[in-house]
Amino acid sequence: MTTRPIRIAPSILSADFARLGDEVKAIVDGGADYIHVDVMDGHFVPNISFGAVVMKAIRAVTDKPFDVHLMISPVDAYLAEFAKSGADIITVHAEAGVHLHRTLQAIRALGKKAGVALNPATPVSAIQHVIDDVDLVLVMSVNPGFGGQSFIPESLAKLRQAKALIGGRDIDLEVDGGVTANNARAIADAGANVFVAGSSVYAGNDPATYADRIAAIRAAATGRTA
Numbered sequence: 392m393t394t395r396p397i398r399i400a401p402s403i404l405s406a407d408f409a410r411l412g413d414e415v416k417a418i419v420d421g422g423a424d425y426i427h428v429d430v431m432d433g434h435f436v437p438n439i440s441f442g443a444v445v446m447k448a449i450r451a452v453t454d455k456p457f458d459v460h461l462m463i464s465p466v467d468a469y470l471a472e473f474a475k476s477g478a479d480i481i482t483v484h485a486e487a488g489v490h491l492h493r494t495l496q497a498i499r500a501l502g503k504k505a506g507v508a509l510n511p512a513t514p515v516s517a518i519q520h521v522i523d524d525v526d527l528v529l530v531m532s533v534n535p536g537f538g539g540q541s542f543i544p545e546s547l548a549k550l551r552q553a554k555a556l557i558g559g560r561d562i563d564l565e566v567d568g569g570v571t572a573n574n575a576r577a578i579a580d581a582g583a584n585v586f587v588a589g590s591s592v593y594a595g596n597d598p599a600t601y602a603d604r605i606a607a608i609r610a611a612a613t614g615r616t617a
């Protein structure tokens with residue numbers, strides 16, 4: 392079990408885009424710690440979501456940290472735009488470019504927290520030489536590109552490896568894909584402290600249910616009763 396604070400980061404990929412501002416407000420009112428923004432380019436991943444213009448529009452809705460997951464390759468040309476649009480944490484993929492070290496330094500130079508994401512097939516060793524250049528490690532527990540997929544069980548072992556690599560450093564360990572109240576305890580036991588949850592929070596797109604869904608994931612992750 393991690394000793395770092397548990398953070399719940401609903402992914403707006405599963406929000407009702409026709410009411411996006413209200414959907415962001417609703418998860419903030421429901422207890423979200425971060426707003427997770429999935430940016431997909433139709434090249435690095437087989438889907439297109441939204442870009443910095445949308446990010447900027449929803450930034451106006453809340454002061455909560457925006458946790459922006461860039462599924463873009465090559466990504467460097469977009470970092471400044473997302474920083475300017477109000478991202479607080481900018482995460483790039485280890486697989487998305489050959490100059491990961493430079494990219495992470497560029498994010499920090501923009502005054503933002505730098506995150507690195509690993510696809511399911513990428514070993515934790517891929518980030519061993521940049522671990523002191525990141526504030527967050529994101530272990531993808533599904534293949535990126537779509538919400539609503541099932542958690543890949545092997546991700547638990549990978550989270551443990553990532554936690555061991557992080558050691559005593561001031562780095563968050565985030566998990567993304569197929570996270571629910573049913574698996575959050577096992578995920579926390581494997582060392583994660585930031586839980587991205589799209590469909591398990593936004594299912595049905597009924598704002599009246601978001602607080603209970605967020606609370607259930609948090610309770611499971613912290614080992615409490617909801």
Ligand SMILES: O=C(CO)[C@@H](O)[C@H](O)COP(=O)(O)O
Pocket residue numbers: 402404405427429460533534535536537538539540567568569570587588589590591
């Ligand atoms: O980055 C991604 C998908 O690429 C994720 O953030 C998903 O959007 C999570 O959705 P669920 O698996 O929780 O529905």
